[in-house]
Amino acid sequence: MVSVGSHKPNIRQVAVIAGVSHMTVSRVLNDHPNIKPDTRRRVLEAIEELDYRPNLAARALATQRSRRIGVIVESSGAFGPTSILSAIELAARGAGYSVAQIALHEGDGLSPQAAVESLMMQGIDALCVIAPRSSSVAALRRVVISVPMLVVKADADPTFLTVSIDQHAGAVLLVDHLVALGHRDILHISGPLDWLDARARERAFHSRTKSLGIRERPIVVGDWTADFAYDFAMGLNRLPDYTAVFAANDEMAVGLIHGLHDKGFDVPNDLSVVGFDDVPLARHVLPPLTTIRQNFHALGVAVVEMLRAAIEEREIPAFTRIPTEIVTRASTAPPREVR
Amino acid sequence: MVSVGSHKPNIRQVAVIAGVSHMTVSRVLNDHPNIKPDTRRRVLEAIEELDYRPNLAARALATQRSRRIGVIVESSGAFGPTSILSAIELAARGAGYSVAQIALHEGDGLSPQAAVESLMMQGIDALCVIAPRSSSVAALRRVVISVPMLVVKADADPTFLTVSIDQHAGAVLLVDHLVALGHRDILHISGPLDWLDARARERAFHSRTKSLGIRERPIVVGDWTADFAYDFAMGLNRLPDYTAVFAANDEMAVGLIHGLHDKGFDVPNDLSVVGFDDVPLARHVLPPLTTIRQNFHALGVAVVEMLRAAIEEREIPAFTRIPTEIVTRASTAPPREVR
DNA sequence: TGCAGTGATGTTGCCGAGAACAGCTCTGTA
């Protein structure tokens, strides 16, 4: 029997090699002051020699802190939530936290509450929910948990810490862009209205068009998918009265352009189209899409910063708004009558 | 002082309420046999009453099992890796496992080894690496860990458990489709050749065109981005000799179509184009893209099934191949001379 | 009647860390 234990070394074995108590090793690991440099060196050498790594489960048990953040993300297939999740993970790692993630897929029967519970059992220090739907926000409101909770959603909320991408400003940028080109009659194809982002974009569209004195026209309620917008376009039998379409996301914008094309209409000459998201392909579809770019990186940083502050019980504002910018491309042009 | 402890109940408090020892509670929690139905009921009632949830960190410490799978994913922005990760997470949850994820972003200085170590410290039962590059696979070969390790990559590998999407079959389907349409001169725009998927698709392209007796033509090595393919197309000053292009992913296919369009060439009338991935927008870009659909769901299930078997030390094949299918759309048509 | 077998439950100790407190060794000062 070879004496080099094949199993993972623990803090006491390190202590034996270094000729100190395990608490001294623990102090070195946690950067406590008042450790003699020579002792520290011996401990570090022993750690090196054994290739020791602390057991985080044991540490979590002892400290009641896991340095782990739970993230719940809905419709993880979509571009927005995925990008947000990835940005949070990166920012969390930068702050020394890891991420435990649960994706709520449609119809897999996992309720937001169950997801919260499952994460809490894993011992998270804080919870972040990427909650695009009002129904899930309502469900969250009833959840009581013992760690800080932050929600990424379209608007501020007194119940939670909140980080929002500025949907309103983005929608206003798009409307202003179209109006500047000369459009006076714009159709809005929204996302499903129980999605907060859809609702925010729709409200911003209404209030901006109204304040600019533009014709009030009923919106079309879509479902975010390109298929929906394609089918809608295929239902048009002649060029409509409106001269521009504001689709609530890029996917619908692309589907719409596809359908218009199949119906023999040209974008942007017959109709201008804008989207929202700036998905990677938005720049290269035909015609390239005017859209809104969201700063996911800034969002991830803000989420982690706010959660850290909450964990450490520092005072911070409970709300952060992330700016957006418009990206102007060939899918928008002045309407015919102006040219 | 109210006696209802504001802090989380533990197994001993449950035991007191139920009037049993804490081990009986543990047995109920873990579905041991030989518990009297009446006792079980009392324990469950006490759990309910206290709203007790087991502490998974403590359980992991005691059992040396975390029911957590580590996943390392490279270039998490890309469609493929993201879809794979999401599929694995879903399948893992179905099997009662959670997922600890680390994304390797380009240039964030985290090596695959460091990622492995970081996950091991978190106490994972098994490791899955979504490793698209040969360099990372080479790095992994030198990693020694004490848990089962599975790599999702383009081909089988004696070193690891492996799950592969059948890149070869997919590429063959595309070549055969083009040849069936009458194309005899096809350009391949590959991904970066240190990516295993790119390499596999390129090799399949070569071997299939060769065995069909089609003109050998040097490939163009791309970088997966639509921008690259766009620029490539913009460099064409006249219609090339080849009549079809096999782009190694959808993004490059779309960028290429964009560039060809800007140069005044028409797809598919001047040139047929195929991609690989079937991204959500592939169906709605103009023209809709002929491409390869990969079964990510099946992949996720296979990954989790193989890892479970390895964790439980059951015998299983060390390699699973996931099939692909071709989706034929309007970006491909017979070449001019055939019509 | 005695006893082995088994079903149901309890007792003790350990997993690998950190907290709290105790204790030792200096140093400087009265």
Place this chain on the structure above:
DNA sequence: TACAGAGCTGTTCTCGGCAACATCACTGCA
């Protein structure tokens, strides 16, 4: 010379579970 206080390190206990073994009450059978 005594002693306070700071710096450094050790001892013991705890976190919340589970494994291993111990115990006890039945049951069935020789």
